Amino acid sequence: MSDAASPMLEIRHISKRFGELSAVNNVSLTINKGEIFALLGGSGCGKTTLLRMMSGFETPSEGSLLIDGEDVSKVPPYQRPVNMMFQSYALFPHLTVAQNVAFGLKQDKLSKAQVQAQVDAMLKLVHMTDYAKRKPNQLSGGQRQRVALARSLAKQPKVLLLDEPMAALDKKLRSQMQLELVDIVESVGVTCVMVTHDQEEAMTMANRVGVMHEGEIMQVGSPSEIYEFPNSRHTAEFIGSVNIFSTKVLHVGAEASQMSCADMACRLTVEGGVNALEGAQLEVAIRPEKITMARTRPEQEDNWVQGKIHDIAYLGGHSVYHIKLPSGMIVMVTTTNINRHAQRLTWEDDVYLYWSAASAVVLYQ
Amino acid sequence: MSKLGARSLIAVPYIWLVLFFLVPFIIVVKISFTEMQYAIPPYTDIVTWADEALTINLNIGNYYYLFTDDLYFWAYISSVRIAFIATICTLLVGYPIAYAIARADSATRNALLMLVMLPSWTSFLIRIYAWVGILKNNGLINNALISVGLIDQPVPMLNTEFAVYVGIVYAYLPFMILPIYANLVKLDNSLLEAAADLGSPPWKTFLKVTLPLSKAGIIAGCMLVFIPSVGEFVIPEMLGGAETLMIGKVLWQEFFNNRDWPVASAVAVIMLLLLLLPITLFQRYQSRQLEA
Numbered sequence: 001m002s003d004a005a006s007p008m009l010e011i012r013h014i015s016k017r018f019g020e021l022s023a024v025n026n027v028s029l030t031i032n033k034g035e036i037f038a039l040l041g042g043s044g045c046g047k048t049t050l051l052r053m054m055s056g057f058e059t060p061s062e063g064s065l066l067i068d069g070e071d072v073s074k075v076p077p078y079q080r081p082v083n084m085m086f087q088s089y090a091l092f093p094h095l096t097v098a099q100n101v102a103f104g105l106k107q108d109k110l111s112k113a114q115v116q117a118q119v120d121a122m123l124k125l126v127h128m129t130d131y132a133k134r135k136p137n138q139l140s141g142g143q144r145q146r147v148a149l150a151r152s153l154a155k156q157p158k159v160l161l162l163d164e165p166m167a168a169l170d171k172k173l174r175s176q177m178q179l180e181l182v183d184i185v186e187s188v189g190v191t192c193v194m195v196t197h198d199q200e201e202a203m204t205m206a207n208r209v210g211v212m213h214e215g216e217i218m219q220v221g222s223p224s225e226i227y228e229f230p231n232s233r234h235t236a237e238f239i240g241s242v243n244i245f246s247t248k249v250l251h252v253g254a255e256a257s258q259m260s261c262a263d264m265a266c267r268l269t270v271e272g273g274v275n276a277l278e279g280a281q282l283e284v285a286i287r288p289e290k291i292t293m294a295r296t297r298p299e300q301e302d303n304w305v306q307g308k309i310h311d312i313a314y315l316g317g318h319s320v321y322h323i324k325l326p327s328g329m330i331v332m333v334t335t336t337n338i339n340r341h342a343q344r345l346t347w348e349d350d351v352y353l354y355w356s357a358a359s360a361v362v363l364y365q
Numbered sequence: 366m367s368k369l370g371a372r373s374l375i376a377v378p379y380i381w382l383v384l385f386f387l388v389p390f391i392i393v394v395k396i397s398f399t400e401m402q403y404a405i406p407p408y409t410d411i412v413t414w415a416d417e418a419l420t421i422n423l424n425i426g427n428y429y430y431l432f433t434d435d436l437y438f439w440a441y442i443s444s445v446r447i448a449f450i451a452t453i454c455t456l457l458v459g460y461p462i463a464y465a466i467a468r469a470d471s472a473t474r475n476a477l478l479m480l481v482m483l484p485s486w487t488s489f490l491i492r493i494y495a496w497v498g499i500l501k502n503n504g505l506i507n508n509a510l511i512s513v514g515l516i517d518q519p520v521p522m523l524n525t526e527f528a529v530y531v532g533i534v535y536a537y538l539p540f541m542i543l544p545i546y547a548n549l550v551k552l553d554n555s556l557l558e559a560a561a562d563l564g565s566p567p568w569k570t571f572l573k574v575t576l577p578l579s580k581a582g583i584i585a586g587c588m589l590v591f592i593p594s595v596g597e598f599v600i601p602e603m604l605g606g607a608e609t610l611m612i613g614k615v616l617w618q619e620f621f622n623n624r625d626w627p628v629a630s631a632v633a634v635i636m637l638l639l640l641l642l643p644i645t646l647f648q649r650y651q652s653r654q655l656e657a
């Protein structure tokens with residue numbers, strides 16, 4: 001994160017069509033030097049296609065791609081200053097770990113000693129020095145991933161591309177490797193673009209996240225921006241869980257704006273103005289952990305509902321309550337289980353839910 | 366009951382091998398230790414019973430004879446040499462074809478595989494005979510070259526070693542293509558992409574990744590071509606010349622022209638022993654591959 005302002009990778013109005021199907025649709029994106037950027041989206045939204053255009057395995061139907069200021073749209077993969085870690089790792093089965101790491105270095109005009117030194121440094125970086133002479137089929141999944149990482153970092157690429165880096169690992173190893181991978185990537189200082197459909201993984205690893213949907217980038221921002229200020233219903237629902245109220249604008253003010261909602265007995269207030277006319281339909285999102293639950297009616301005039309506990313999921317650290325409103329709408333609330341012997345609310349209890357005007361987010365798309 | 370069923374299923378190929386390979390082979394070995402005689406059958410008995418004496422008459426003269434007349438030595442050498450060169454040629458022709466088929470999309474792939482195998486459905490003899498018409502002095506190739514004006518005298522091709530190579534390459538090509546194809550079609554495309562990603566241009570990727578990973582297919586294909594080529598009779602007989610010396614032809618002459626079954630059998634036994642060497646090497650390699 002040396003100089004955050006200077007871009008390493010610029011994508012300009014890039015599109016990719018496979019026949020009729022538009023896999024990537026007019027995407028523009030700037031990724032800065034030293035940044036870890038995650039492309040996040042559901043299956044088939046075009047993440048892999050976008051990544052493969054960066055590596056050169058797919059040619060864009062339209063648009064251009066600049067790496068460090070140089071247009072590489074027409075440069076073949078083997079001449080791009082980019083290296084990719086494949087989802088399946090794609091380690092060469094006939095070569096040893098050391099030979100795999102050396103493969104890319106041998107393409108450059110380096111002396112034997114230089115290649116050896118770089119291979120040793122890379123294996124040390126990923127803690128695989130002891131396995132240098134093994135073949136890939138003699139390694140565990142996690143070890144293979146380390147070798148794949150070492151191989152893709154060996155040539156000191158300007159951009160490192162990771163396609164679903166954790167997909168082949170089991171859950172426990174995954175969370176450990178997420179942090180370790182970030183450590184390694186940051187210690188090398190390489191700009192990194194990763195693709196994932198796991199929002200937790202994107203939030204854990206990336207400095208910035210781009211949410212993709214049907215070939216388009218919906219929103220780009222830091223993990224907390226994306227979570228706290230989603231700009232669309234799709235982003236809000238894709239990242240974490242959310243309650244969405246359909247409302248009608250009553251009053252737009254500079255300090256606060258009021259809406260009416262068919263599911264609520266009172267008005268719904270949000271902070272600041274909203275970008276809509278009075279009488280317009282708007283959706284408002286409230287995250288489950290922003291809602292407080294109580295047996296008694298809150299003192300505030302707006303932003304509360306009353307309902308019955310419909311379902312409880314006890315998850316150890318926290319619990320998720322599903323509250324059924326008189327209108328039939330289900331509202332999710334999470335509570336932290338701080339006290340071991342707390343008298344918890346239970347099924348069919350009548351409860352009041354309330355939140356502050358600052359917690360509500362207006363969704364425009 | 367099912368165990369018995371499974372056993373009898375495994376037994377079928379063994380029974381087949383015993384009946385149609387081991388028994389005939391033992392008979393051939395037996396004949397190779399007899400002496401020729403003008404009778405039916407044209408060889409002496411090994412075990413005779415006369416005057417209350419059991420005589421076992423093992424004649425190793427046939428083998429000794431093979432070592433004294435260097436015709437046999439040169440016939441073996443020449444067979445191996447021709448089979449070796451022909452195998453290399455078949456590999457050079459077959460590998461690109463196998464590669465192209467493996468890279469084609471799946472619909473074309475099946476059609477191409479069909480085309481590779483289709484000729485094998487007509488008689489081997491007829492297909493080789495057709496080459497006589499193609500290669501002879503007033504055959505297709507010479508006539509075409511003369512009419513185009515490239516040559517004014519026909520180039521003799523039939524009855525040369527060249528014609529034998531053409532015949533072997535043509536006849537055994539499917540045996541080279543199929544194992545290599547089976548190997549290449551399994552090759553993970555992401556390995557090729559990974560090589561490109563690491564800066565390797567396509568030709569280098571071929572040498573460093575594709576070729577080593579198809580080694581097993583290459584070896585299998587070469588064995589399937591080399592082994593039958595060594596003992597090939599029809600192709601050198603029909604396409605080769607008088608100077609094309611191959612052990613299959615020698616074998617034929619001993620059996621049918623000289624009617625010397627014992628010497629012919631000895632030739633056959635030695636040929637088999639010589640072929641055992643590459644076969645065992647191949648099997649050793651295969652079992653190592655399975656372990657790895």
Ligand SMILES: Nc1ncnc2c1ncn2[C@@H]1O[C@H](COP(=O)(O)OP(=O)(O)OP(=O)(O)O)[C@@H](O)[C@H]1O
Nearest residue numbers: 018021023041042043044045046047048049050197
């Ligand atoms: N080579 C191709 N030919 C035709 N269509 C393709 C090709 N590659 C991808 N597609 C299509 O483009 C769309 C986007 O594919 P892509 O692989 O980029 O999705 P993704 O976001 O990576 O999904 P996943 O999370 O499932 O990997 C999909 O509908 C896919 O079927």
Ligand SMILES: [Mg+2]
Nearest residue numbers: 047048049195
């Ligand atoms: Mg994908």
